[in-house]
Amino acid sequence: MSESYAEQAQRARELLARSSPVAARAMRAREQEAARPRRVADKWRWTSIDxxxxxxxxxxxxxxxxxxxxxxxxxxMEEERRRVSLALARMRARAERAARQNDKSESTT
Structure with a gap:
């Protein structure tokens, strides 16, 4: 591990560029884009945009x-209690019906 990360990355890029013409073209385009001078935005331009x-x-x-x-x-509160107890009674009835139906289906097999 005497090589630095940058050297290993450079070697990997070179290997990739040699193995694929498309990758080589993309790397050259990326290098050209990086070398292009950037436009500096003036302070007045940002105030105008704002x-x-x-x-x-x-x-x-x-x-x-x-x-x-x-x-x-x-x-x-009384009406709310009645509503809740009715909902619970319905749930219990459904559960009992389902249990009876499951018992019937198990006894016929």
Whole structure:
């Protein structure tokens, strides 16, 4: 492991470039792109872009209308208890029906 990571990576790139013409072309294009001088954006350009973006945002119509939250109706505790007990009774009845049906199917086999 005397070779550094950079040297190993360079050797791998060279091997790949020799083995595949497409990879070699892609590597050359990447190197040319990296060597190209970059355009430096001026400070005034960014302030102009920020101003234009702000104007575009302000020009858009508001899509959401804010309304007060709906008031939840008062819950009658007795009615809620009856509703829950009825739901539980239905669940128990379904479970008993399913158990009886399973018993019948097992006894016929």
């Amino acid at each position: 101003r234009q973006a702000g104007e575009a945002i302000e020009a858009q119509a508001r899509l959401v209308e804010v309304s007060p939250p709906a008031v939840e109706p008062e819950v009658d």
